[in-house]
Amino acid sequence: MDKLIATGGGPLRGEIRISGAKNAALPVMICSLLTSETMTISNIPHLHDITTIMELLGQLGVKLQVDDKLTIEANATEVNNVVAPYHLVKTMRASILVLGPLLARFGKAEVSLPGGCAIGSRPVNLHIKGLQALGAKITVDRGYIRARANRLRGARIFMDLISVTGTENLMMAAVLAEGTTVIENAAREPEVIDLARCLKTMGADIHGAGSDEITIHGVQRLGGAAHRVIPDRIEAGTFLVAAAISGGEIKIKDVKPQQIEAVLDKLREAGASLEVGDDWVHLRAPRGRLKAVNIRTAPYPAFPTDMQAQFVLLNSIADGTATVVETVFENRFMHIHELRRMGANIQLDGNTAVVQGVRKLQAAPVMATDLRASACLVLAGLIADGETLIDRIYHIDRGYHCIEEKLSQLGAVIRRVPRNYLERKSA
Numbered sequence: 001m002d003k004l005i006a007t008g009g010g011p012l013r014g015e016i017r018i019s020g021a022k023n024a025a026l027p028v029m030i031c032s033l034l035t036s037e038t039m040t041i042s043n044i045p046h047l048h049d050i051t052t053i054m055e056l057l058g059q060l061g062v063k064l065q066v067d068d069k070l071t072i073e074a075n076a077t078e079v080n081n082v083v084a085p086y087h088l089v090k091t092m093r094a095s096i097l098v099l100g101p102l103l104a105r106f107g108k109a110e111v112s113l114p115g116g117c118a119i120g121s122r123p124v125n126l127h128i129k130g131l132q133a134l135g136a137k138i139t140v141d142r143g144y145i146r147a148r149a150n151r152l153r154g155a156r157i158f159m160d161l162i163s164v165t166g167t168e169n170l171m172m173a174a175v176l177a178e179g180t181t182v183i184e185n186a187a188r189e190p191e192v193i194d195l196a197r198c199l200k201t202m203g204a205d206i207h208g209a210g211s212d213e214i215t216i217h218g219v220q221r222l223g224g225a226a227h228r229v230i231p232d233r234i235e236a237g238t239f240l241v242a243a244a245i246s247g248g249e250i251k252i253k254d255v256k257p258q259q260i261e262a263v264l265d266k267l268r269e270a271g272a273s274l275e276v277g278d279d280w281v282h283l284r285a286p287r288g289r290l291k292a293v294n295i296r297t298a299p300y301p302a303f304p305t306d307m308q309a310q311f312v313l314l315n316s317i318a319d320g321t322a323t324v325v326e327t328v329f330e331n332r333f334m335h336i337h338e339l340r341r342m343g344a345n346i347q348l349d350g351n352t353a354v355v356q357g358v359r360k361l362q363a364a365p366v367m368a369t370d371l372r373a374s375a376c377l378v379l380a381g382l383i384a385d386g387e388t389l390i391d392r393i394y395h396i397d398r399g400y401h402c403i404e405e406k407l408s409q410l411g412a413v414i415r416r417v418p419r420n421y422l423e424r425k426s427a
């Protein structure tokens, strides 16, 4: 397991292209299970999670070809296995998304319960409840969800909580169900809209994606499609924060600014100057210190939970005191313990962090705990005094396409070292 060393330095400056969104690519790749025709999916980010889902789809019998590093062809004519095993699902919760399509097309599925992760218990009760409403017979035993259905039937489903993958799973189940399905209190995230766009290209009859009520009229079969995955709005926000906290300047390209409005608003409030084009954003950090900004995460279009860690870091070195309230996940503050080791002044009270800005963080060995928190620790290392060693960076490799290369393009001093680096160096 490698480590990263981030060396505190000057302002980050330059231009970078934003990669395709992991959380859009995963459901779009999985919806290839719904048709026997070929899907061509482009702008796929080169990430560990993508490798994992390709391994899972391959095990189910989907034929996959990687045309070049960013385009994948998938064909599910010969799916001969409907079991998603624990060893794959435990490394990537999004594997639960094969449940809906397997049930819809083959009438059966056995998917390991994903289990919790660092940020929370991550239950899937809403996925199961929704599929049962569509007529699936589901039992959960020995760590597996076992589902059967002759043909799913359309239903009106109210989601008790707004769930992104819950909405996506039910959409993919409903498109081949008999009759009409209405998903109420649906997630409105851009990744849900992108999946609906792909399903419509395949011939699905879907209305309302992006609103809190999605109506799906089931069809007999779906065809293939060519689909380009939307840019990763969280990667975009992460690099904007990197430039803002280092006193630098950045232009991010191939992004959809309207998908990060809540983040852009907070960057302006913190004192950054922004210019926004159709598919780019240019940010200039303020001359002096950033201003502390209060944050409250919530489902889209509100401030995204996946950007919470990055703004805790921004507030850690900003002028003033701010509160950061995490309302989506019950345990998404682990990065705070690591930032404190670097000198951040943060008090925790339940789901609220009170952050008092300090002038400078100090380098220290830190440990990544979840995908987005680990990116925040890399950025912290780039503005702290000295060399910060970041351990357990497999979290980063799951969700950020070539983060070192992109940061180095902006002038960052960052390098990957073997896992025993620290021991060898001190020897």
Ligand code: EPZ
Pocket: 023, 026, 093, 094, 120, 121, 122, 123, 124, 125, 126, 127, 128, 161, 162, 163, 164, 165, 166, 191, 305, 306, 328, 329, 330, 371, 372, 399
């Ligand atoms: C998606 O996770 C994303 N993952 C997450 O990104 C993101 O943080 C999250 O949405 C919120 O925006 C993917 O799209 C693959 P939820 P998801 O279902 O769908 C509760 C990343 O690393 N809930 O919207 O799993 C749940 O516990 C990840 O890219 C239930 O109670 O999140 C949470 O409190 C991190 N029962 C809330 O709903 C359920 O059946 C929102 O979860 C489902 C969810």
